Amino acid sequence: DASLSIRELAHANDVNGMVLTHSLQLAVSVDKDTPVREFGISASQLRDALVHLKEEGAASWSFLKYWMWPPLMLFALWWLWRGGIPAGGDGKKRKGWFPKRTYLASQLAVVVLFGFALGKAPNPMEGLVKVFKGTVGIYSDTPEKLLLLGYFSLLAIVGNKLICGWGCPFGALEELLYEFPALKKLKRKQLPFRMTMSIRTLLFVVFVLVVFGWVGGIEGMVIYHYVNPFNLFGFELALWTVALSVVAFLALSLVIYRPFCQLICPFGWYSWWLEKISLFGIRIHRGRCNDCGACAQVCPLEAAAGRLAGQALPADCFSCARCLRACPEDALAYGPRWRKP
Structure with a gap:
């Protein structure tokens, strides 16, 4: 019922008033005792918002x-x-x-x-x-x-x-x-x-x-x-x-x-x-690497190329193992960053 206020609707439907306000795309600071229809909220909009909130709050196995x-x-x-x-x-x-x-x-x-x-x-x-x-x-x-x-x-x-x-x-x-x-x-x-x-x-x-x-x-x-x-x-x-x-x-x-x-x-x-403080990640054995670029060729991003170039802030690395599979010189390894490769 759009004639009810947010406070009344929240109590009647057992939902959080602030969350309901947000779901209706209203400012958090609006008067919670004003009928929602005065904010231009239709009955169908209100119904959709309440259904969505109840579905979100329903017991599920997502935990x-x-x-x-x-x-x-x-x-x-x-x-x-x-x-x-x-x-x-x-x-x-x-x-x-x-x-x-x-x-x-x-x-x-x-x-x-x-x-x-x-x-x-x-x-x-x-x-x-x-x-x-x-x-x-x-x-x-x-x-x-x-x-x-x-x-x-x-x-x-x-x-x-x-x-x-x-x-x-x-x-x-x-x-x-x-x-x-x-x-x-x-x-x-x-x-x-x-x-x-x-x-x-x-x-x-x-x-x-x-x-x-x-x-x-x-x-x-x-x-x-x-x-x-x-x-x-x-x-x-x-x-x-x-x-x-x-x-x-x-x-x-x-x-x-x-x-x-x-x-x-x-x-x-x-x-x-x-990524800059991750405990495990890709490491390069510089003594074995011959800069052939095989890792950069298979990397779908610029992560391998940046790592090869010694960049302090290379592109995202999603740990997909493409570069590990491609290196012909056994110069790449995934392991603890605190150890030398």
Whole structure:
């Protein structure tokens, strides 16, 4: 009933008033005792918002993701460090090392289990965005949101961007499309890192300005919600910008490596900074490397080329193992950063 106030509606439907205010795209500071129809909210808009909130709050199995991600990250870490190397394997004959089918099988499992089976939330992007929403009063449990971000941060730090490269369902879907056998003849396009990082940074700045109400005047508005591809896993594609974005990102994935991760994702931007302090990652044995460039040729980003050139801040590395498989001189290894290769 649009004649009721936000406070009355929140109480009657057992939802958080601030979250309901945000779902109705109203400023957080609006009078909670004013009938919502006076804000121009129709009965259908109100119904859709309440249905969405009840679906989000419904009991689900999505909490299982928190227990499933750590074992997956440990498996990825083991496989990249030790498991992908055959016993007694010759480091200069790496054919068969780090088999691609293992990585792609894990990506398929992530899409099915962490995506469609367990739903869109939680996910790494949400982990970052909800902290900002909490700071403007959308959520009352901001400390819990900080813990969620800390959880995802740890999964990114333990191994070079592991949560993005191995545990993100939409990133995994992009990976599978990029590697789809029937489309391998398509010409792949490597985007300049300066461009992708600049776009992500600009979007993140706009996001901060908007979410705090400094631009637009409505606190709690999240620009990423309008292009959120994780909605695919909840089959929430009613918003045309979301539906169009999902189609666009999936189509681009056929020729560009992980376009959403490179160009849009705020957690992708955030985890790039965390790469610099990751505990495990790709290391180069300079005494063996002959600068042949084999690693840079197979890397879908500029990460390998930047690493080869000794850049302090190379492009994103998703720990996909392509370079480990390609090196002909046994000069690359995945392992603890505190040890010499």
